[in-house]
Amino acid sequence: MNNGTHASVETALRHYKEGLGVFTQKLPSVAERFNAFTEACFAEGALSKKEKQLIALGISLTTQDEYCTIYHAKGCLDEGASEQEILEACAVAAAFGGGAAMSQAVTLVQECLRELRTTH
Template sequence: MLDWVAYKKELMARMGELGKLSPDTLAGYQVLSGAGAKTGHLDAKTRELIGLAVAVTTRCDGCITFHSKAALTQGATREEIAEALGVAIALNAGAALVYSARVMDAVEAHQKA
């Protein structure tokens, strides 16, 4: 498995380099990233649990390391994290089912053509 702590440090350094080369890109990301916190509709722990589920569905290792640390910092338990991941797993399976139906639709369309 990955050394997640070292990986997070390496990513921070690389993102810092990118921020120097393209400061508006980094600033824009930071605005997007912080936007949800300003509404106060969800607490920070819930946002981090959602972040972990999305990290899994988008297959983003960087997101996994950042949101894992943040979720723990916000007080998320292993059990809460596992439940959030269960939602991600169910949605990925659901998405595969939906897209399988789309494949069958495409196959039918091609057979008729």
């Protein structure tokens, strides 16, 4: 996905899940604790699950983490975020992350919306 060669969004999600599976087999106690921690962080609370996914998408864009951008774009859709909400979260990320975040918002996030919206 780097260097201008974007794999499909579904392929990237599959690679992430496969890698996580291998990691979990090799370090199960670490993976289990990490998963429990992130599940607690993304649980419904004062912020909704959708709001938390939108925040995570913005952070992913700002830190230039393509796998997390794809994962959280999907999470936003899974939690019922509209395209407008997702794009506004991208705009806020661009306000902090500048052109680097904006470039991912107008390419990778748009690609995620195109590919993943058809499955929701």
